[in-house]
Amino acid sequence: MNYGKRFRVEPGSSVKLSEIDPGFHGGHANEGEAAAELQAHLQRITRLQRALYADRSHSLLIVLQGIDGAGKDGSCWHVISAMDPQGVSVIGFKQPTAEESAHDFLWRVHPHAPARGRVAIFNRSHYEDVLAVRVHKLAPKEVWKPRYDFINEWERLLAVENNTTILKFFLYISKEEQLARFKERLDDPSHQWKISATDYTERNRWDDYIDAFEAAMSRCSTDEAPWFVIPSNHKWFRNLALSAIIADALDDMKIETPKPTVDIEEIRRLYHQASEAETGKKKKKDKQGDKAAPAEGA
Numbered sequence: 001m002n003y004g005k006r007f008r009v010e011p012g013s014s015v016k017l018s019e020i021d022p023g024f025h026g027g028h029a030n031e032g033e034a035a036a037e038l039q040a041h042l043q044r045i046t047r048l049q050r051a052l053y054a055d056r057s058h059s060l061l062i063v064l065q066g067i068d069g070a071g072k073d074g075s076c077w078h079v080i081s082a083m084d085p086q087g088v089s090v091i092g093f094k095q096p097t098a099e100e101s102a103h104d105f106l107w108r109v110h111p112h113a114p115a116r117g118r119v120a121i122f123n124r125s126h127y128e129d130v131l132a133v134r135v136h137k138l139a140p141k142e143v144w145k146p147r148y149d150f151i152n153e154w155e156r157l158l159a160v161e162n163n164t165t166i167l168k169f170f171l172y173i174s175k176e177e178q179l180a181r182f183k184e185r186l187d188d189p190s191h192q193w194k195i196s197a198t199d200y201t202e203r204n205r206w207d208d209y210i211d212a213f214e215a216a217m218s219r220c221s222t223d224e225a226p227w228f229v230i231p232s233n234h235k236w237f238r239n240l241a242l243s244a245i246i247a248d249a250l251d252d253m254k255i256e257t258p259k260p261t262v263d264i265e266e267i268r269r270l271y272h273q274a275s276e277a278e279t280g281k282k283k284k285k286d287k288q289g290d291k292a293a294p295a296e297g298a
Contacts (some may be wrong), residue, residue, distance in 0.1 A: 001026050003244040007228040009221035015214045015229070022172045024231040031236035038236070041243035042082040048250035049119060053087035055255045056117030059164045062246065063125045066171035067209060068202055069181040071232055072123050073194075075171065078239045079246065080121055089114070092123040105129040105147060106154055113158055126151060127168075130216050135208045148219040159224035165249050166225035169242060170213060171232040175206055 028034040064072040091112045100108040114120035130147050133139050158164040185191045221227040232238040
């Protein structure tokens with residue numbers, strides 16, 4: 001299956017989440033059947049991301065958004081863990097600080113855009129300013145509505161100016177699945193730290209959030225920065241689809257391992273010189289040890 005083609009929001013299209021099955025799991029019946037394919041994609045990510053880090057001519061921005069419980073943290077654990085942490089940063093965008101609120105809404109985001117050779121993962125993102133801000137009426141419509149265009153312009157800047165590939169994922173779960181995950185958190189002491197006092201008040205705004213997500217994806221899925229709606233009721237399928245799309249995007253960069261900047265023949269000569277010196281030292285040490293050893297039977 002071409003996951004990117006299947007789940008991509010085509011620019012100019014109107015997103016209707018009610019027409020998408022969050023329980024979709026492709027041609028695999030269960031996690032076990034998908035394991036080999038998932039592992040193959042993760043291995044591709046590891047190899048290609050290392051080439052990205054070495055080449056330093058491209059960068060990758062991954063945006064993760066979703067209703068509470070959709071699996072943004074889990075996606076980081078299970079998919080992004082395939083990458084070398086030297087070249088990756090994960091940033092979570094919470095409620096703006098007083099200083100951040102005193103600037104334009106993109107001010108706090110831009111410093112975290114990935115440099116060439118690096119991958120940045122936004123766990124929530126600049127889209128909160130057309131999602132939570134809209135749902136909670138933190139700003140009037142005449143303030144947040146123009147932000148769709150500002151976001152498109154900013155993402156295009158990254159793509160054109162810094163050769164950044166941008167992948168934006170909406171992790172789509174059903175309302176029933178969200179409640180089931182809330183119960184898992186409640187019943188598992190190791191996951192209770194994830195529980196928020198606002199989980200259920202936010203759940204009461206489900207329809208408002210769905211409207212806001214549909215609008216954001218419809219207005220801001222572009223050729224430079226497409227949105228993907230990932231059915232995420234099955235965590236294993238979410239991980240499979242994400243890993244496939246990310247691996248394909250890295251592959252599309254056509255990155256080649258950079259050529260060395262040093263004279264390899266000279267380095268080879270120095271290596272052999274050092275190796276011969278070490279061998280000579282070892283032989284001398286062994287010879288001295290033989291002379292110092294007492295004769296057998298003494």
